[in-house]
Amino acid sequence: MAEKDVQRKEVLRKIYLFSGLDDGALNDLVRLALKRSFPRGATIFEEGAPAQGFYIILAGQVKLVKSSPDGKEFILRLVGPGETFAEAAVFAEGPYPVTGVALEDSYTLFFPKEPFLRLLSNSPPLTRNMLATLSRLLFHLTRQLEDLSLKEVSARLAQYILEQCLKQHGRIAPDLTFELPTAKTQLAAYLGTIGETLSRTLARLKASGVIDEDKGRITINNPAILENLAGGSKYHK
Amino acid sequence: MAEKDVQRKEVLRKIYLFSGLDDGALNDLVRLALKRSFPRGATIFEEGAPAQGFYIILAGQVKLVKSSPDGKEFILRLVGPGETFAEAAVFAEGPYPVTGVALEDSYTLFFPKEPFLRLLSNSPPLTRNMLATLSRLLFHLTRQLEDLSLKEVSARLAQYILEQCLKQHGRIAPDLTFELPTAKTQLAAYLGTIGETLSRTLARLKASGVIDEDKGRITINNPAILENLAGGSKYHK
DNA sequence: CGGCCTGTTGATGCGACTCAATTCAGGTGG
DNA sequence: CCACCTGAATTGAGTCGCATCAACAGGCCG
Numbered sequence: 001m002a003e004k005d006v007q008r009k010e011v012l013r014k015i016y017l018f019s020g021l022d023d024g025a026l027n028d029l030v031r032l033a034l035k036r037s038f039p040r041g042a043t044i045f046e047e048g049a050p051a052q053g054f055y056i057i058l059a060g061q062v063k064l065v066k067s068s069p070d071g072k073e074f075i076l077r078l079v080g081p082g083e084t085f086a087e088a089a090v091f092a093e094g095p096y097p098v099t100g101v102a103l104e105d106s107y108t109l110f111f112p113k114e115p116f117l118r119l120l121s122n123s124p125p126l127t128r129n130m131l132a133t134l135s136r137l138l139f140h141l142t143r144q145l146e147d148l149s150l151k152e153v154s155a156r157l158a159q160y161i162l163e164q165c166l167k168q169h170g171r172i173a174p175d176l177t178f179e180l181p182t183a184k185t186q187l188a189a190y191l192g193t194i195g196e197t198l199s200r201t202l203a204r205l206k207a208s209g210v211i212d213e214d215k216g217r218i219t220i221n222n223p224a225i226l227e228n229l230a231g232g233s234k235y236h237k
Numbered sequence: 238m239a240e241k242d243v244q245r246k247e248v249l250r251k252i253y254l255f256s257g258l259d260d261g262a263l264n265d266l267v268r269l270a271l272k273r274s275f276p277r278g279a280t281i282f283e284e285g286a287p288a289q290g291f292y293i294i295l296a297g298q299v300k301l302v303k304s305s306p307d308g309k310e311f312i313l314r315l316v317g318p319g320e321t322f323a324e325a326a327v328f329a330e331g332p333y334p335v336t337g338v339a340l341e342d343s344y345t346l347f348f349p350k351e352p353f354l355r356l357l358s359n360s361p362p363l364t365r366n367m368l369a370t371l372s373r374l375l376f377h378l379t380r381q382l383e384d385l386s387l388k389e390v391s392a393r394l395a396q397y398i399l400e401q402c403l404k405q406h407g408r409i410a411p412d413l414t415f416e417l418p419t420a421k422t423q424l425a426a427y428l429g430t431i432g433e434t435l436s437r438t439l440a441r442l443k444a445s446g447v448i449d450e451d452k453g454r455i456t457i458n459n460p461a462i463l464e465n466l467a468g469g470s471k472y473h474k
Numbered sequence: 475c476g477g478c479c480t481g482t483t484g485a486t487g488c489g490a491c492t493c494a495a496t497t498c499a500g501g502t503g504g
Numbered sequence: 505c506c507a508c509c510t511g512a513a514t515t516g517a518g519t520c521g522c523a524t525c526a527a528c529a530g531g532c533c534g
Contacts, residue, residue: 066383069468072523074386076379091365092372097379127364128328134371135329141378142313142334146303148385149311149429152521184481192386197522199482231306389489421513434490436514452499475534482529490521497514504507 005030008109015056017084017129025123032116033109044100044108051089051096053112057081060106063186064098075190076141078103078182087133090116103186148192154201156191159230161211165220172227177219184216242267245346252293254321254366262360269353270346281337281345288326288333290349294318297343300423301335312427313378315340315419324370327353340423385429391438393428396467398448402457409464414456421453 009026012018018029036055038044044055044062055062061080067073076098079085089096090113120126147156165171168178180187188198205211210226212219220226246263249255255266273292275281281292281299292299298317304310313335316322326333327350357364384393402408405415417424425435442448447463449456457463 066379066387068387072387074383076382088372088375090372091368092376094376097376121361121365124358127368128358130368131328131364131371134368134375135325135327137375138325138371138378139329139331139334141375141382142303145313145378145382145385146311148382150303150305150309185479194523195481196483196524200522203482422511431491432513433492433515437490440514477532477534479532480530482527484527485525487524488522490519492519493517495514495516497512499512500510502507502509504505 008033011058012056012109015082015084017056017087017133018126019129020125021123021129022125025119025126028119029111032111032119034112036108036110038102038106038108040102040105042102044102044106045086045096047097047099048095051086051092051094051113053110053116054084054086054090055100055108055110056084058107058109060108061103061182062106062108063101063103063190065101065189066098072194073189074192075186076144078186078190080181084133087130088137089113103182153191153193153197154204155230156193157198157201157205158226160187160191161218161220162223162226162230164218172220172223174221174223175219177217180216180218245270248295249293249346252319252321254293254324254370255363256366257362258360258366259362262356262363265356266348269348269356271349273345273347275339275343275345277339277342279339279343281339281343282323282333284334284336285332288323288329288331288350290347290353291321291323291327292337292348293321293346295344295346297345298340298419299343299345300338300340300427302338302426303335309431310426311429312423313381315423315427317418321370324367325374326350340419390428390430390434391441392467393430394435394438394442395463397424397428398455398457399460399463399467401455409457409460411458411460412456414454417453417455 005027009023009030012026012029012033013021018026021029033056036044038060045051047066057079059081061078062085063075064077064079064085065073065075077085086096086100090111120130147159151159162172164181165176165178169176182190184198184202185195188195191198193201202213206213208225210220210222210229212221242264245267246260249263249266249270250258255263258266270293273281275297282288284303294316296318298315299322300312301314301316301322302310302312314322323333323337327348357367384396388396399409401415401418402413406413419427421435421439422432425432428435430438439450443450445462447457447459447466449458
């Protein structure tokens with residue numbers, strides 16, 4: 001086996017979808033994977049195009065978006081290194097339901113649909129992982145729906161800040177600081193709003209002293225108030 | 238095998254999740270299933286409670302809701318006879334992410350988690366069906382997210398009307414008529430709005446002559462305009 | 475240096491929620 | 505059989521959140 005394939009196998013081993021797989025299965029996966037690279041701004045697949053497989057991000061960042069006729073867009077997921085996307089497209093016949101766009105120069109592995117399905121039918125552990133992955137996605141979308149319909153922008157932003165802090169530091173505490181993983185306009189689309197509103201909402205959080213922010217670097221001053229805000233409901237009483 | 242079980246097997250055979258299964262697998266499923274009935278208004282499971290299994294509706298109607306602290310609620314799915322719900326709860330560890338409430342007196346079959354998982358690992362066809370079911374759910378939630386973030390209430394309502402017409406008549410054409418499957422307040426929560434707004438929006442559709450409506454019975458007069466409306470985007474240019 | 479993209483800030487308008495009053499249907503009890 | 509109650513649906517007036525439009529500042533690159 002080529003040196004490169006051995007490396008690639010180690011990469012796959014760390015990915016949730018492939019965790020706990022034996023060497024044989026990983027080798028099969030490595031043989032299946034096609035390397036695909038995309039420059040910043042490139043469209044990886046278009047909503048409505050026939051679904052041919054799914055991807056793993058090795059490096060870079062990808063957004064999955066729905067866009068409306070008048071140019072507004074909503075970001076369903078922001079996907080980073082080690083994460084998979086378009087998994088569900090493998091099982092539902094029909095086209096991709098969203099568009100995938102590289103936000104940075106991105107390097108991915110692509111798994112074509114049919115061979116992957118064959119592999120899946122021979123690997124119960126991989127199947128279990130896939131079921132768990134889809135369930136997590138459902139959970140995530142459920143949360144987004146809840147937030148979008150029941151919470152206002154400030155609550156969604158507060159929640160996002162807490163989530164990012166947790167993701168990057170493993171905990172939430174005063175004076176922790178982190179970088180926003182994406183441009184503010186993209187973040188706005190992810191939160192279901194637009195740049196101007198995000199800017200204002202962020203400014204209000206800063207003015208109230210709950211957080212500090214400078215060029216995309218956030219510092220949490222008062223986690224308690226943030227958590228209170230995040231739970232807050234729309235059109236409060 | 239008891240007469241009742243034979244009947245129940247025939248019921249299961251018609252359900253998407255169990256389609257294409259052989260007799261043995263269906264027998265196993267029948268042995269697993271527990272009959273559970275709920276009066277109108279009863280809570281079937283609560284968000285946050287440990288997930289113990291999933292359900293099939295034999296008769297009645299169930300809503301899956303997220304509710305906010307101040308009492309507003311958002312309906313993620315309205316589930317009717319022959320449909321399954323809480324499937325994903327079987328794979329993601331952790332509690333139910335939503336609350337299930339019977340909107341009418343409802344009769345269900347309940348499949349407990351662990352035994353079903355064992356059965357699943359011995360039935361590749363059932364596994365494939367489950368993957369497809371979860372993918373469809375993902376697709377559905379994706380659509381809801383898109384609508385909620387990019388479309389206004391009138392567009393969501395127009396789309397819902399077209400969907401219901403298609404579901405009940407198999408086609409969309411002028412002068413087709415159908416019953417709303419649920420009370421208007423519930424429909425409003427499903428569309429991500431409230432009763433008053435739904436009432437007004439419906440009134441405007443009636444006034445413009447696109448549809449007629451009387452006590453929950455809808456008549457479509459002009460499908461073309463409805464479809465145009467349904468595609469329309471929020472805050473139109 | 476001049477364009478371009480991203481982000482910020484202000485003024486304005488529209489959609490949708492809130493609150494409140496009214497009507498109507500269905501179910502209950504005297 | 506009718507008075508009563510409760511919950512659902514409708515309608516009006518008022519407010520609020522957020523999108524739109526527009527102007528402008530800063531950073532990056534050709």
